[in-house]
Amino acid sequence: EGFGAAGSGQSTSSATVAAPRRAVRTGPAPTALEALEKVFGYDSFRNQQAEIIDTVIAGGDALVLMPTGGGKSLCYQIPSLVRDGTGVVISPLIALMQDQVDALTAVGVRAGFLNSTQDPAQRREVEQAYLAGELDMLYLAPERLRVSATADLLDRGTIALFAIDEAHCVSQWGHDFRPDYLQLSMLHERWPTVPRIALTATATEVTHKEIASKLQLGEAKHFVSSFDRPNIQYRIESKNQPMQQLLSLIRTEHAGDAGIVYCLSRASVEKTADFLVENGITALPYHAGLDSRIRAANQSRFLREDGVVMVATIAFGMGIDKPDVRFVAHLDLPKSVEGYYQETGRAGRDGLPSTAWLAYGLQDVVQQRRMIQQSEGDDAFRRRLGANLDAMLALCETIECRRMQLLAYFGENSAPCGNCDTCLSPPEGVDGTIPAQKLLSTVVRLLRERNQRFGAGHIIDILVGKTTPRIAQQGHDQLKTFGIGADLTDQEWRGVVRQLLAQGLLQVTGEYGTFAVTELSASVLDGSRPVKLRKEPERTSRAAKKSKVASDLPAASVDLFEALRAWRSAEAKEQEVPAYIIFGDATLR
Ligand code: ADP
């Protein structure tokens, strides 16, 4: 006995979470199951925990891919207790280290941490404990290892294992890259016999490989759990009045619930939090621009109080272990499916029904494409960002089960889930060829006839035939396509534009987010490529209006087709979208 609740001498299999105290480890080390029961108060292992723990206890390396809330921590905590020496945990979650250590101390595990928030005296105390063999676990911020004194310190004690938590931070392509993670390969070089376990909830094949190679985990056993989170209901809808949509989600389905609302910018975090507070919701902001004390205070209120809504940038959430987050809402489009999956995964760790809700609009797509074009880095980097965004858009615009698509992205096959918006109310797929042709011909005409490019708002004004001052000033009411799209609303047109962008039939160019056709557009205009669109669920009833000049289109398309064909053959020579359509006045009739 003699381990765990110090000196109690009683063997109870229930959670004996006594008042915080320092356990003095005297007798033999516990077995894995004893540690699970007596220290953590659980009666069985979950997922692949038992095999992972056995592997590490036996001195082997492990690479663990397990979804958020799956129970990764025990995979290194228990081996740290069972093996001789101290388990050293590398974690980027500096703000959570105190909490983690407190939680461990409360159950009798001797734990400490070293990071930049400590003063020298505090640091020394932890170092002494480590050297005296009085620590079961030591949490280290990755930048600590830059200091050679840290490695020397570790050498003077006994290391039970290295755990590299949030191992995807090593990925330069990922959403949480930490440069200090790159040097973690030194662990293997300097301590080749110490077992290492790397853990992440990020699951794509690419990241997986990158972790294995960057951390020199060539010999490691891989443990890949299913990434399905069946209790999370995935829903994606188009953005009209995002804050109102959010408010109605909270009021109708999640009144009094804890939740996280993600926004892209600090400004929109502030605005959204203010809006929610004005509407009687307990909401707090969190972003990197806030004073660190305010951030810490907000985070701790979110964790400790019931029913707090955290409005945050993606700076918030990694490693936060709050079991009863009932909803995660995105007011802006995430940059990748991986990011989306991570963020939504913070809902429902307790396994109870939870909502992942995303509102996204055309502006999101335009803005993100622009950000990619303007981003630093080489072409390969931009291509990768573009591919990430494309996958995210495909998820948004799918007419199939969201979960199937999400899991497929992580290489898992599954059947329709019955618990996502597309399963619950299957969207109608409609033939969108004619609207697509109308839109694309407007884009082509503007360039061809006026040598101009415009963004969505103006193009839609032309299509629906709205005489705005800008339309008048530009004389765009004289365009052949003016008013040919009056059968659809502005909102519906935005949906068409979004989906054409998602399908690669339209592209955003230039720093102002103006549109251009793509190589695929020609086949739409000539009718050889049918366009399938997702019909927006009807929110407000609206009398269908009749198209003004529907007959204008087919004739126009034929000539455009010629032009585009010419362009396609010229395309091999010229990269830029050229002043390609060189034909006379009559051709666009
Ligand atoms: P992850 O790091 O994978 O996101 P955590 O390690 O934080 O997940 O665990 C998530 C929650 O599940 C924690 O509250 C943890 O105590 C609980 N948990 C983990 N393993 C078990 C288990 N075998 N039985 C019961 N609860 C568990």
Ligand code: MG
């Ligand atoms: Mg974790």
Ligand code: ZN
């Ligand atoms: Zn589904």
